[in-house]
Amino acid sequence: MTLKYANRMDQVKGLETREIIKFIGKSDIISFAGGLPAPELFPLEELKEISAKVLEECGSDALQYVPTDGYLPLREMIAERMQKTGVKTSAENILIINGSQQGIDFSGKLFLNPGDVVISEKPCYLGAIGAFRSYQAKFVDIPIDNDGIKVGELEKTLSQTPKAKLIYVTPDFQNPTGISWSVTRRKEFIEVVNKFHLPVIEDNPYGEIRFEGKNIPPIKAFDTEGNVVFLGTFSKILCPGFRIGWICASRELVKKYTMLKEVADLQCNTMAQREVALYLSEYDITININKIRQVYKRRRDLMIQIIKEEFPPEAKYSVPEGGLFLWIEFPKHINGRELLEKTLQEKVAFVPGGCFYPNGGHENSIRLNFSNMPEEKIVVGMKRLAKIIHKEL
Ligand SMILES: Cc1ncc(COP(=O)(O)O)c(C=O)c1O
Known part of the structure; x- marks a missing residue:
């Protein structure tokens, strides 16, 4: 059968x-x-020590359920790190998720009906294509140049695409091209987005892995309307096996994402959250x-x-x-x-x-x-x- x-x-x-x-x-x-x-x-050595310490110091709490939005000290530390990049935020704006991939999936679940259009860069991260497709979305992809997405084309497309429902971008060292958007392009992008009031998913796993040039604030730092959902992760700056990432967004959006997380998997792994938090407080991740x-x-x-x-x-x-x-x-x-x-x-x-x-x-x-x-x-x-x-x- x-x-x-x-x-x-x-x-x-x-x-x-x-x-x-x-x-x-x-x-x-x-x-x-x-x-x-x-x-x-x-x-590895530091994490061995941290892992034992979490169990010794927290005992059964390290093995218990925690609230869906995540372990509060970790959310506070993430908010503090994000503030240093120019994003005005606090723990209330942070939801811990199973890597940024889960944030992409939840964004599809939150915003997309079958047949809706995702606006993306051309080319675009494969994992996002797969996730948004599973919500039966279509893609309109916008060309990029060395400074980032072409905002003129973006504006034209948005004005001609009533079914456009969300914008997905990776402005820092894009997967796959490695291109990073200039500050000017980021500002121009926000100006266009503000005209259309669409949610922007800023997927940023690589922003901190800069070899040269000046640090550039994430798009979220220029967001004046609360349209930008920033996805961060410890996968590339610590290790991917913990599966610890985060969403940084307006309180209203964080509430919605938290409801989705609750029905999807209740919460992230308690041990992993505590281990990352203890690592951040005992060691200098930089x-x-x-x-x-x-x-x-x-x-x-x-x-x-x-x-x-x-x-x-x-x-x-x-x-x-x-x-x-x-x-x-x-x-x-x-x-x-x-x-x-x-x-x-x-x-x-x-x-x-x-x-x-x-x-x-x-x-x-x-x-x-x-x-x-x-x-x-x-x-x-x-x-x-x-x-x-x-x-x-
Ligand atoms: C652009 C992009 N987004 C998300 C992810 C998934 O990362 P995570 O391990 O945080 O789920 C990757 C992984 O390679 C990626 O390149």
């Missing part, structure tokens, strides 16, 4: 990045595919973040150097000032998915760029992750990649 699934399941597909990572598993493939942080930078910045910068530089020296000049690449990814575009006849089949035979993986376009096309691009592989593997993998690309061109 075949089971009858909900209509929305027609739109639900596994994420291609996850499929590639699963396929690679623990094999000897050199992977530039996933968005995995460098595991050797997880503060020391850890600085280590991450240094290592990833070296890896980015190495990748760029090999691209410059070994890739054909037709390969156009981004030089991100932070984050985990760089982006390469090839002439039109090169297909990223076909290229992956060939590079996998040589034991090198990446994510084909076409995956990041919700409306298809743009298959002549690839995303490379530089955070996860050690330098010697970056050298070997990038040289193999260069050889295959030369053959294809």
Whole structure:
């Protein structure tokens, strides 16, 4: 007997990045595919100590249910960290969630009816495409340039798209292109958004992983109407396994998201929340973040150097000032998915760029992750990649 699934399941597909990572598993493939942080930078010794201390000091409280909105000292510390980036906020504006991915999913649940339109950047984070599609949304994607989303096109699209229901953006070291929006563009964006009164989901997992240039306040810092929902996470600055992220939004929106969290999973893991809170109070996380910045910068530089020296000049690449990814575009006849089949035979993986376009096309691009592989593997993998690309061109 075949089971009858909900209509929305027609739109639900596994994420291609996850499929590639699963396929690679623990094999000897050199992977530039996933968005995995460098595991050797997880503060393992500190976290061992913190974990024992949480159980010793908090006893059974560390194993008990907590209110849905999260462990209050953690929410207070997050609010304090956000204030330092220029966002006026307090613990009341913070909801702890299972990584920013849950915030994306809840945003779909909160705002989208079947057939509604999500306005996104072009290209756009694959996990957001998957999550919003599961609410039967359509996408209208707006081109970006080196300063961010093209606000003129955004304004035109918004005025012509009555079904536009939410805007999803990643203004800091975007996944997949690595592009970061300029301050001017952020201000212009808010001016446009304020005219249309749409919720903006600002997904910001990489903002603190800056290698060079000045820190830029998040879009939330320029939000005058309370339209912006900021999604933050400890996944890339501490470790993803805790699954601790947060929503920072107006009190009204936090109440709505909290109701969704309550019916979805009641709360985040109590131990993990307390461990992150204790880590933040006993250690200076910026020391850890600085280590991450240094290592990833070296890896980015190495990748760029090999691209410059070994890739054909037709390969156009981004030089991100932070984050985990760089982006390469090839002439039109090169297909990223076909290229992956060939590079996998040589034991090198990446994510084909076409995956990041919700409306298809743009298959002549690839995303490379530089955070996860050690330098010697970056050298070997990038040289193999260069050889295959030369053959294809
Ligand atoms: C843009 C973006 N948003 C969200 C996520 C999910 O992060 P989290 O581990 O906080 O759920 C990722 C992970 O790679 C990402 O790149």
